[in-house]
Amino acid sequence: MSTAVAAKGLEGIVAANSGICWIDGDAGVLAYRGIDIHELAEKSTFEETAYLLWHGKLPTQAELADFTGKLADARQIDPKVVELLKSLPKSATPMEVLRTAVSALSMYDADEKAVDHDSNVRKSFALTAQIPMIVAMFDRIRKGSEIVAADKSLSHAANFLWMLNGEKPSETATRAFDVALILHADHELNASTFAARVIAATLSDVHSAVTGAIGALKGPLHGGANEAVMRMLFAIDKAGADPVEYVKEMLAQKKKVSGFGHRVYHTEDPRATHLRKMSEDLGRAANNAKWFEMSRKVELFVKEEKKLNANVDFYSASTYTTLGIDLDLFTPIFAISRIAGWAAHIIEQLDDNRLIRPRAEYIGPEYPAKYVPMDRR
Numbered sequence: 001m002s003t004a005v006a007a008k009g010l011e012g013i014v015a016a017n018s019g020i021c022w023i024d025g026d027a028g029v030l031a032y033r034g035i036d037i038h039e040l041a042e043k044s045t046f047e048e049t050a051y052l053l054w055h056g057k058l059p060t061q062a063e064l065a066d067f068t069g070k071l072a073d074a075r076q077i078d079p080k081v082v083e084l085l086k087s088l089p090k091s092a093t094p095m096e097v098l099r100t101a102v103s104a105l106s107m108y109d110a111d112e113k114a115v116d117h118d119s120n121v122r123k124s125f126a127l128t129a130q131i132p133m134i135v136a137m138f139d140r141i142r143k144g145s146e147i148v149a150a151d152k153s154l155s156h157a158a159n160f161l162w163m164l165n166g167e168k169p170s171e172t173a174t175r176a177f178d179v180a181l182i183l184h185a186d187h188e189l190n191a192s193t194f195a196a197r198v199i200a201a202t203l204s205d206v207h208s209a210v211t212g213a214i215g216a217l218k219g220p221l222h223g224g225a226n227e228a229v230m231r232m233l234f235a236i237d238k239a240g241a242d243p244v245e246y247v248k249e250m251l252a253q254k255k256k257v258s259g260f261g262h263r264v265y266h267t268e269d270p271r272a273t274h275l276r277k278m279s280e281d282l283g284r285a286a287n288n289a290k291w292f293e294m295s296r297k298v299e300l301f302v303k304e305e306k307k308l309n310a311n312v313d314f315y316s317a318s319t320y321t322t323l324g325i326d327l328d329l330f331t332p333i334f335a336i337s338r339i340a341g342w343a344a345h346i347i348e349q350l351d352d353n354r355l356i357r358p359r360a361e362y363i364g365p366e367y368p369a370k371y372v373p374m375d376r377r
Ligand SMILES: CC(=O)SCCNC(=O)CCNC(=O)[C@H](O)C(C)(C)COP(=O)(O)OP(=O)(O)OC[C@H]1O[C@@H](n2cnc3c(N)ncnc32)[C@H](O)[C@@H]1OP(=O)(O)O
Pocket: 009, 190, 220, 221, 222, 223, 225, 255, 256, 257, 258, 259, 260, 261, 262, 263, 264, 306, 308, 311, 312, 313
């Protein structure tokens, strides 16, 4: 038996070659296909970013028009899946519903078992278009509102807000949401993407890989942290508590503060830089900077006390709340964006596939252990 110790949580282990996303955790750099996230957040759109992630290069005008058209044309969901959404408990969380609906969609896919490149790309278009529709439809179903039909003339970001609220969104809200989608679109081998690649590598199918990824994203140590952040801010507000005292008490009780810390970044998460500004700008424009200001107090204290930086989930919470979005939609919104990255990784994995099957360092009873008969145990 070896005495080697496995890296707990696979910290620092390189588990794949990938040309999609590069992170320098010490310098706080994130780049999709080599292009810095700050530049993409300033100049790109979700559609262009998804093209970049899937194809490895920026599109020409004609390529982008074709891609955008295909994504808009893919805004279709089999009526049986809409019936399924209506039949689910209204109390279900939108993440449970999304996980179930994506799994169900595989049964309505023309060639569910196909895992060749072109089929993977086609399914990626379908899921990228369908995931926001599912989130918006279920939210309206549970609130007793009519489902709003997709509008193919709208951008990906605007169509989601339209289907969610039944009103044409403002340019400010659309751009803020579009930038949030760009920022969340990919992040190398994060837990959900790794889960997706492991599933895809068994030659299962795209829907199974994305269903598994949604399950992984849901956890509060990963994408679920954005919802947990807002629950904390609401609790502070409800209690009329001082944010610093509240968080001090959490730390005294050895609780983790959601939205802080990161396995890879040892400095500011570059996405948090944008989301902090977005939270402040939207809050001030709406004359409601309360959530931003509370967040900022928490951030400064946690940084000072624990040397922990805010991650992508921290300021997305106050940003989405200021945009009028319910807190249990925050993690589904993460999925609305991250499907672009999951798809890119599934396509990359299957273009040059090998089963992913690591080993475990065995630390159990020494071999050969005795099989003790039942009457002598
Ligand atoms: C999109 C995303 O997935 S971004 C991450 C979203 N998740 C969160 O925001 C949840 C809160 N954060 C965390 O739980 C962690 O920072 C993680 C899971 C993100 C990364 O964690 P890891 O690299 O595994 O670090 P780990 O959990 O081992 O923590 C290391 C130490 O820092 C502490 N720590 C890390 N994050 C936090 C936090 N948010 N609040 C308080 N303490 C923390 C741990 O308690 C631990 O302390 P100890 O050594 O005294 O026991």
